[in-house]
Amino acid sequence: MILLHGIGMSHAAWNAVTPRLRSTRRTIAFDIAGFGMTPPLPRRTLPTLSNLVDDLERSIHDLGIDVPVDIAGNSLGAAMALEAAHRGIARTVVAISPIGLWEWHPAHHVRYVFSGLRFMAVCFPGLLKAIMRRPLLREVALAVPMSVGSRRMPVGDACRAVDDLAASTAFEDTFHNTRAPFFGAGITVPVTVAFGSRDWILPKGSRRRDRLPAHVRWIEQEGWGHVPMWVDPVGVSQLIMEGTE
Numbered sequence: 001m002i003l004l005h006g007i008g009m010s011h012a013a014w015n016a017v018t019p020r021l022r023s024t025r026r027t028i029a030f031d032i033a034g035f036g037m038t039p040p041l042p043r044r045t046l047p048t049l050s051n052l053v054d055d056l057e058r059s060i061h062d063l064g065i066d067v068p069v070d071i072a073g074n075s076l077g078a079a080m081a082l083e084a085a086h087r088g089i090a091r092t093v094v095a096i097s098p099i100g101l102w103e104w105h106p107a108h109h110v111r112y113v114f115s116g117l118r119f120m121a122v123c124f125p126g127l128l129k130a131i132m133r134r135p136l137l138r139e140v141a142l143a144v145p146m147s148v149g150s151r152r153m154p155v156g157d158a159c160r161a162v163d164d165l166a167a168s169t170a171f172e173d174t175f176h177n178t179r180a181p182f183f184g185a186g187i188t189v190p191v192t193v194a195f196g197s198r199d200w201i202l203p204k205g206s207r208r209r210d211r212l213p214a215h216v217r218w219i220e221q222e223g224w225g226h227v228p229m230w231v232d233p234v235g236v237s238q239l240i241m242e243g244t245e
Contacts, residue, residue, distance in 0.1 A: 001070045001244065002060070003029040004077025006097075006227060007174055008118065008165040010036030013074065015157055016233035021240060025070075030059065032077065034170020047174040049100070049182065052076075053083045060089075068189070070244040074227060075099055075201075076178060078193075082212070085187045093191045094243035096236065097199055097226050100182030102206040110201055113145050114175065121165040132158035144200045147225025149232075157230065184212045192217040192243035196224025217243070 001021060005013040011029035021027045033055045034040035034047060041047055041055060060067060068091035073081035078098035084090040099106065120128045131137040135151035138158055142150035150158075165171070195207055197220055209218060221228070221235065229236050 001025045001027040001072065001240075002056075003027065004032060004056070004071065004073035004080050005029070005035070006075030006077055007178075008035065008114065008168045008171050009161060009227075010164040012036075012157060012160050012164065013227065013229060015154075016230050017237050017240070020233065020237035024241070025244075028063070030056065032056070032080070034174055035168050036164060040170040040173075046177045047170050048177045049079055049083050049180075052174075052178075053080050053087065053089070056080060056084065057087075057089055072096070072240045072244065073098070074229065076174070079178065079182055082182060082184050082187065082191070085189050085191055086184050088189075090189060092189055092244045094240045095191065095193045096228065096239070097195055097202055098182070098193060099178065099202070099206075100180070101202075101208045101211045102181055103208065104181065105179050107201075107203055107206055111175070113201070117141075117145055118165055118168070118171055121162050125162055125166055128162050129159045132162060143225070146227040147196065147231045148198045149223070149225070150230065153230040181208075182211055187213055187216070190217075190243070191215075192219065192239065194219040194221055194224075194239055196220070196226065196228055197222050198224060199226045201226040 003014045010031050014029045031038040067089045070092045071081040071090045072094040074096045078095035079100045081093045081095050085093045131141050139151040
């Protein structure tokens with residue numbers, strides 16, 4: 001089981017979920033190229049969805065793992081999982097809040113939400129971490145970019161998220177180069193796509209069902225936001241286990 005995080009994050013985004021998955025599956029949470037502990041793609045290699053999946057496939061092979069594999073992803077990682085399914089790298093996919101299922105580009109407010117949070121993480125990390133240490137302020141700060149209910153996120157994980165965002169050397173380039181719409185008509189493997197009813201990063205116009213084949217299982221989960229792993233780790237774990245059976 002391969003887990004892929006969203007933009008500006010790292011494998012730590014799955015901290016609340018991995019203990020449940022590892023009780024039954026060998027589970028590896030990757031850092032996408034340019035995030036966490038993984039260096040950016042080589043110079044002059046743009047961090048497009050296709051190139052990021054190329055790098056992921058190389059990493060899987062370097063670990064001695066044969067493809068196809070089961071992949072679950074969130075946001076950018078969910079779009080990568082769909083691209084992997086399109087190529088035959090994935091055996092099954094659970095895509096939580098996948099980007100790219102929009103008409104032309106993401107909703108206009110997304111750029112400002114993410115760039116504002118990134119600015120705070122880089123320029124005022126102490127202030128942002130002080131906000132993260134207070135449940136009510138953490139809830140307000142993360143309700144849109146992550147999820148309503150983020151007050152339940154452990155303080156350590158919240159501060160780690162600030163550090164990960166500040167250290168995301170490929171953030172701007174990756175955001176710019178993954179704006180193109182995704183088309184997955186050729187996907188034949190089992191896929192589950194889940195969006196939260198409170199996902200304000202991907203409004204209805206960014207959830208085009210016609211971008212994916214008719215056999216894809218499509219779920220709207222009540223109460224989830226864009227990054228629901230800390231808000232409902234049990235529900236996320238169950239969704240992944242069911243979708244990759």
